[in-house]
Amino acid sequence: RFFASVSIRVQETWSPTSWQSRKLAQPIDYPDPGTLQAVLAQLHKLPPLVTSWEIETLREHLADAARGERFLLQGGDCSESFDECTPATLAQKLKIILQMSVILVYGCKKRVILVGRYAGQYAKPRSSLTETRDGLTLPSYRGDTINQVGFSPAERTPDPRLLLAGYHHSALTLNFIRSLVQGGFADLHHTEYWDLGFVRHSPQAQEYRAMVERIADAIRFMETCASMPVGDLNRTEFFTSHEGLNLWFEQALTHQVPRRAGWYNLGTHFPWIGDRTRGVDGAHVEYFRGLRNPIAVKIGPTITPDELLDLIGRLNPDEEPGRLTLIHRFGAGRIAGCLPPLLAAVQRAGKRVLWSCDPMHGNLQITRDGLKTRRFDDILAELEQAFAIHRDAHSILGGVHFELTGEDVTECIGGARGLTEDDLSRAYKSQVDPRLNYEQAMEIALRVARCMRAQSSPASLG
Numbered sequence: 325r326f327f328a329s330v331s332i333r334v335q336e337t338w339s340p341t342s343w344q345s346r347k348l349a350q351p352i353d354y355p356d357p358g359t360l361q362a363v364l365a366q367l368h369k370l371p372p373l374v375t376s377w378e379i380e381t382l383r384e385h386l387a388d389a390a391r392g393e394r395f396l397l398q399g400g401d402c403s404e405s406f407d408e409c410t411p412a413t414l415a416q417k418l419k420i421i422l423q424m425s426v427i428l429v430y431g432c433k434k435r436v437i438l439v440g441r442y443a444g445q446y447a448k449p450r451s452s453l454t455e456t457r458d459g460l461t462l463p464s465y466r467g468d469t470i471n472q473v474g475f476s477p478a479e480r481t482p483d484p485r486l487l488l489a490g491y492h493h494s495a496l497t498l499n500f501i502r503s504l505v506q507g508g509f510a511d512l513h514h515t516e517y518w519d520l521g522f523v524r525h526s527p528q529a530q531e532y533r534a535m536v537e538r539i540a541d542a543i544r545f546m547e548t549c550a551s552m553p554v555g556d557l558n559r560t561e562f563f564t565s566h567e568g569l570n571l572w573f574e575q576a577l578t579h580q581v582p583r584r585a586g587w588y589n590l591g592t593h594f595p596w597i598g599d600r601t602r603g604v605d606g607a608h609v610e611y612f613r614g615l616r617n618p619i620a621v622k623i624g625p626t627i628t629p630d631e632l633l634d635l636i637g638r639l640n641p642d643e644e645p646g647r648l649t650l651i652h653r654f655g656a657g658r659i660a661g662c663l664p665p666l667l668a669a670v671q672r673a674g675k676r677v678l679w680s681c682d683p684m685h686g687n688l689q690i691t692r693d694g695l696k697t698r699r700f701d702d703i704l705a706e707l708e709q710a711f712a713i714h715r716d717a718h719s720i721l722g723g724v725h726f727e728l729t730g731e732d733v734t735e736c737i738g739g740a741r742g743l744t745e746d747d748l749s750r751a752y753k754s755q756v757d758p759r760l761n762y763e764q765a766m767e768i769a770l771r772v773a774r775c776m777r778a779q780s781s782p783a784s785l786g
């Protein structure tokens with residue numbers, strides 16, 4: 325009866341296309357509406373990438389995380405690219421997320437929900453929708469499903485056929501990751517599968533190995549006592565997420581399913597609304613409010629407590645557990661001012677959400693050579709403050725959100741190897757935001773694990 329009442333209310337005013345009558349932030353200018361509609365019809369007919377069963381499971385897990393019984397680890401590229409849809413790149417990305425999850429499990433003694441920023445993270449908001457070079461102004465690069473990086477009118481004009489290419493690349497990505505995960509690659513008995521050769525000598529390798537050894541010991545101990553394998557350790561669940569920026573695309577992937585009420589976005593388990601598109605009366609909030617998926621919203625320094633409460637009311641009117649995740653991203657210098665009033669407002673209103681911290685997007689800087697970078701110390705400082713602020717407010721920080729890669733890139737400054745501005749040009753590959761490299765990601769996970777151990781042990785409080 326509960327689901328029936330939800331769906332009746334939603335259906336009265338909402339449809340997968342009702343966003344089209346709202347104000348659209350970050351619009352995409354398709355010059356040929358006929359081709360766009362033909363592509364959308366084709367996308368809608370294709371088999372889905374994920375199922376409502378998985379989506380329902382994830383919502384339950386996220387509800388656990390909001391109660392402090394699980395922890396959300398969400399990470400991947402700022403933006404995926406078709407060129408990097410290769411077995412090596414995908415496996416590296418999976419390895420780093422698996423290794424981080426082991427560290428976090430060890431730190432918080434909770435199950436970790438693994439969510440990749442991939443298999444669909446192809447559409448980007450930009451601070452400027454146009455770019456000018458030598459007097460020529462063209463649309464900015466908006467991600468591989470919208471236009472191309474090259475700076476010519478043909479490459480920068482949004483092309484709807486890229487949406488189909490994106491769907492295919494997402495399917496290939498998901499197929500490979502799922503096969504690895506389900507085939508045994510993610511088995512906690514075999515963490516050696518995830519070793520990345522080039523980091524054997526990294527400063528964190530030893531601490532990580534020691535943790536893995538202790539976990540392996542615990543597993544062996546339990547299996548010896550029980551005289552059988554500990555269930556589920558070889559069956560890691562993996563979920564996907566992306567920013568639902570291009571509502572044409574998201575609309576085409578929105579379906580009803582047999583035996584369940586409501587509408588599901590079957591292109592990803594866990595879509596999110598970006599900080600630039602979260603206007604409460606805007607098109608994105610309108611589209612997202614009608615989905616059955618668990619959803620997230622990124623919130624930056626400009627949000628007010630009242631706006632946040634409006635957003636929560638609009639996106640989770642029935643207060644469903646696990647439905648809404650708020651990913652805060654203020655920057656190391658601003659979190660102390662921005663976060664406490666929001667936590668207080670949400671608590672006063674008696675709302676239950678899952679809080680997650682993205683320590684990446686509030687900490688962007690431009691180097692003197694014009695490269696976008698982030699300082700490792702700022703990322704860490706924002707995270708550490710986030711844990712402390714939530715703890716002091718008796719709130720729960722139930723997740724973290726990172727931009728990272730399993731490769732040895734040099735895009736963020738600092739970390740155990742002390743990368744400097746001068747190192748950045750050595751291996752700077754991102755077309756959009758700078759990512760933590762493998763070692764930096766490991767180090768962050770180790771620090772987060774320490775914060776969580778401190779949080780859960782009363783002796784170390786105060």
Ligand code: PEP
Pocket residue numbers: 402449567597598599600622623653685757
């Ligand atoms: C992102 O996640 O890449 C992004 C653009 O984030 P935000 O919306 O928080 O700026």
Ligand code: CO
Pocket residue numbers: 402403685727756757
């Ligand atoms: Co980004």
